[in-house]
Amino acid sequence: MKRTEVSTLGEFGLIKALTQNTTIFHSETIKGVGDDAAVMDLGDKYLVTSTDMLVEGIHFDLSYYPLKHLGYKAIAVNVSDIAAMNAKPKQVLVSLAMSNRFSVEALQELYEGMKIACQNYKVDLVGGDTTSSRSGLVLSVTVLGTVEKHKIAYRNTAQKGDIICVTGDLGGAYAGLQILEREKQVFLTNPDMQPQLEGKDFVVKRQLRPEARMDVIYELEELGIVPTSMIDISDGLASEVFHICTQSNLGAMIYEDKLPIAQETYDTAINDLNISPVTCALNGGEDYELLFTIKQEDYEKIKNHPDISTIGYTTEPDKKINLAMRAGNVIPLQAQGWQHF
Amino acid sequence: MKRTEVSTLGEFGLIKALTQNTTIFHSETIKGVGDDAAVMDLGDKYLVTSTDMLVEGIHFDLSYYPLKHLGYKAIAVNVSDIAAMNAKPKQVLVSLAMSNRFSVEALQELYEGMKIACQNYKVDLVGGDTTSSRSGLVLSVTVLGTVEKHKIAYRNTAQKGDIICVTGDLGGAYAGLQILEREKQVFLTNPDMQPQLEGKDFVVKRQLRPEARMDVIYELEELGIVPTSMIDISDGLASEVFHICTQSNLGAMIYEDKLPIAQETYDTAINDLNISPVTCALNGGEDYELLFTIKQEDYEKIKNHPDISTIGYTTEPDKKINLAMRAGNVIPLQAQGWQHF
Numbered sequence: 098m099k100r101t102e103v104s105t106l107g108e109f110g111l112i113k114a115l116t117q118n119t120t121i122f123h124s125e126t127i128k129g130v131g132d133d134a135a136v137m138d139l140g141d142k143y144l145v146t147s148t149d150m151l152v153e154g155i156h157f158d159l160s161y162y163p164l165k166h167l168g169y170k171a172i173a174v175n176v177s178d179i180a181a182m183n184a185k186p187k188q189v190l191v192s193l194a195m196s197n198r199f200s201v202e203a204l205q206e207l208y209e210g211m212k213i214a215c216q217n218y219k220v221d222l223v224g225g226d227t228t229s230s231r232s233g234l235v236l237s238v239t240v241l242g243t244v245e246k247h248k249i250a251y252r253n254t255a256q257k258g259d260i261i262c263v264t265g266d267l268g269g270a271y272a273g274l275q276i277l278e279r280e281k282q283v284f285l286t287n288p289d290m291q292p293q294l295e296g297k298d299f300v301v302k303r304q305l306r307p308e309a310r311m312d313v314i315y316e317l318e319e320l321g322i323v324p325t326s327m328i329d330i331s332d333g334l335a336s337e338v339f340h341i342c343t344q345s346n347l348g349a350m351i352y353e354d355k356l357p358i359a360q361e362t363y364d365t366a367i368n369d370l371n372i373s374p375v376t377c378a379l380n381g382g383e384d385y386e387l388l389f390t391i392k393q394e395d396y397e398k399i400k401n402h403p404d405i406s407t408i409g410y411t412t413e414p415d416k417k418i419n420l421a422m423r424a425g426n427v428i429p430l431q432a433q434g435w436q437h438f
Numbered sequence: 439m440k441r442t443e444v445s446t447l448g449e450f451g452l453i454k455a456l457t458q459n460t461t462i463f464h465s466e467t468i469k470g471v472g473d474d475a476a477v478m479d480l481g482d483k484y485l486v487t488s489t490d491m492l493v494e495g496i497h498f499d500l501s502y503y504p505l506k507h508l509g510y511k512a513i514a515v516n517v518s519d520i521a522a523m524n525a526k527p528k529q530v531l532v533s534l535a536m537s538n539r540f541s542v543e544a545l546q547e548l549y550e551g552m553k554i555a556c557q558n559y560k561v562d563l564v565g566g567d568t569t570s571s572r573s574g575l576v577l578s579v580t581v582l583g584t585v586e587k588h589k590i591a592y593r594n595t596a597q598k599g600d601i602i603c604v605t606g607d608l609g610g611a612y613a614g615l616q617i618l619e620r621e622k623q624v625f626l627t628n629p630d631m632q633p634q635l636e637g638k639d640f641v642v643k644r645q646l647r648p649e650a651r652m653d654v655i656y657e658l659e660e661l662g663i664v665p666t667s668m669i670d671i672s673d674g675l676a677s678e679v680f681h682i683c684t685q686s687n688l689g690a691m692i693y694e695d696k697l698p699i700a701q702e703t704y705d706t707a708i709n710d711l712n713i714s715p716v717t718c719a720l721n722g723g724e725d726y727e728l729l730f731t732i733k734q735e736d737y738e739k740i741k742n743h744p745d746i747s748t749i750g751y752t753t754e755p756d757k758k759i760n761l762a763m764r765a766g767n768v769i770p771l772q773a774q775g776w777q778h779f
Contacts, residue, residue: 101542103570111568114542115549119556119563123528126562135564137529137582139480148565148580150533154572187464188478192491192578201442201455208456215460221467222460223476224489226578227452229444231495235571237533237578239489241478 131344132252133181133329134242143249145242147178153233161277161292164203166305167236168210174331175240176218176309177385181329182251183314184244186220192237194230207236218311248323250389253344255326259390261349261409262324262399264310266359267334268366268374271381273297273304275370297369299361307385313404314387320398324389333380335432337388338418348416351409351430354423379420379430472685473593474522474670475583484590486583488519494574501625502618502633505544507646508577509551515672516581517559517650518726522670523592524655525585527561533578535571559652589664591730594685596667600731602690602750603665603740605651607700608675609707609715612722614638614645616711638710640702648726654745655728661739665730676720676773678729679759689757692750692771695764720761720771 116130128136134147179186215222280292328337342349356378366374399405420430457471469477475488520527556563621633669678683690697719707715740746761771
């Protein structure tokens with residue numbers, strides 16, 4: 098029998114291979130596979146649902162990831178998918194598989210982090226499943242949210258000439274991960290060494306305790322802005338720009354000098370990691386900021402917003418997706434994204 | 439620091455320890471942890487949501503579990519939770535963590551089984567997550583369904599004097615599992631031996647390809663019956679009777695000679711496994727039949743139904759939960775359930 102390795106397809110190719118020829122039976126199903134969340138028509142509103150799995154050894158390393166932070170992150174990254182639909186989270190289901198090395202107290206620590214996140218994002222923990230596993234910890238979180246129909250934001254609805262916006266700053270989570278991995282290697286080599294994390298609080302926190310940008314969703318509502326398209330940045334900015342542009346059948350121009358990069362991320366990339374801060378922003382993952390497009394007429398409303406940067410605009414598809422460098426030249430944007438396999 | 443082993447609490451104790459002090463923020467949340475599914479108020483209807491995790495080496499053994507059947511089962515057991523709320527499934531999200539020993543073709547086989555189940559139960563596969571794992575396969579399925587408000591069936595709403603009903607037959611899935619495990623041991627001892635499964639199709643199929651009893655949900659609707667309480671039988675009948683009676687603050691009388699046990703299950707238990715068929719029915723798991731209670735006035739409507747057995751009635755709480763034996767004596771019912779930890 099033919100054997101194709103998953104790694105030859107990558108995550109998106111695999112999803113396509115598995116979900117092709119899926120039949121939709123219910124007219125209430127507005128959107129299935131292919132956006133940050135699935136969409137169901139509730140009559141006066143839309144229900145949006147998303148799910149994420151976090152696997153020990155793949156998504157987190159408990160040698161430096163505190164369980165309380167992990168619990169917080171598990172909720173936050175799922176709420177981020179709801180934010181990416183311009184929706185508000187309502188309920189969350191949490192499933193857990195763990196080996197017997199986890200005590201009740203350790204699991205309570207994990208749930209404590211989840212409860213704090215539920216408090217912050219105003220989401221109800223309503224159910225789940227607990228089971229044992231032969232090895233390690235697996236967390237699966239599903240979140241449900243609702244949105245008024247005319248406010249929903251998809252990936253594939255950007256229009257030519259829209260302004261491309263991004264919240265917060267980029268690359269920090271990736272820089273933080275590299276620092277944590279570096280210190281882990283030092284510790285493994287010499288367990289007497291203390292981790293050197295002074296001055297790295299910012300990037301380490303960006304990795305260990307990401308926030309869903311629900312604050313921006315509420316602010317956009319107050320400003321009367323409905324994004325023409327939106328996605329959350331889990332795999333690096335470049336990958337997400339490709340998702341929006343490919344699915345909307347558009348090109349884009351992104352300006353390198355407009356990319357929001359925090360000073361701490363910049364310094365860590367240059368001084369500690371010897372990599373380009375722009376690479377961290379474009380191809381590092383797990384920032385969980387929002388990438389969205391707005392109509393030009395909405396620009397005035399957000400141009401002075403301290404937490405929203407305008408980084409470019411969408412173009413006709415034959416213009417491709419380009420990066421205008423600080424030096425003046427224009428190069429094709431490369432999307433490496435985060436390799437899950 | 440204090441260390442409490444999960445095994446000392448069991449699954450239900452653990453869930454209690456983890457989810458206590460959970461805050462509910464939204465008035466739309468009607469039911470959280472503690473039933474087969476969570477419930478959200480949609481205005482004219484209820485949304486019900488449930489999630490289950492299936493872990494290789496814990497819930498299934500791929501040495502005898504075909505991937506297509508596993509995919510089918512993953513959907514069926516989740517739809518069963520929706521059935522247990524007297525609701526109808528609408529959408530399903532599937533998350534998957536797998537090691538690189540799984541090829542794309544193997545995963546397509548798994549999804550093929552899921553798609554057949556989606557077709558049978560008329561449920562839309564709308565999303566999920568795929569990721570790698572260090573070892574083995576983990577499946578997490580979340581299903582969403584809807585139900586008219588006055589038709590929802592909870593666990594904790596049975597009334598004294600209600601008739602206790604069960605669908606289909608019990609104990610078959612457990613007997614099938616024991617046969618499959620026996621043949622696996624024979625094979626491990628002598629790989630030249632062929633598995634002895636002749637005449638065991640019935641019980642083996644009960645284990646490998648369980649069905650959610652959505653057919654009964656549609657039939658109850660046609661009969662104009664709303665169960666006063668309902669639960670699906672995943673951990674053995676006795677355990678589920680305890681859930682309904684404890685949560686409804688009732689006792690019960692169950693009649694041994696009314697328990698529906700298929701001839702094939704009976705024969706396998708006696709001849710192959712040397713265990714009591716009644717023990718298989720009461721304490722074996724994974725039958726995914728429905729246990730429900732109805733008002734006495736509804737008895738006439740179901741008394742000749744070929745797929746519904748009346749097995750007893752509910753009593754005042756101080757009568758406890760009893761089993762009337764075929765021999766004439768009455769003993770307290772013992773709930774062992776299925777040990778997840």
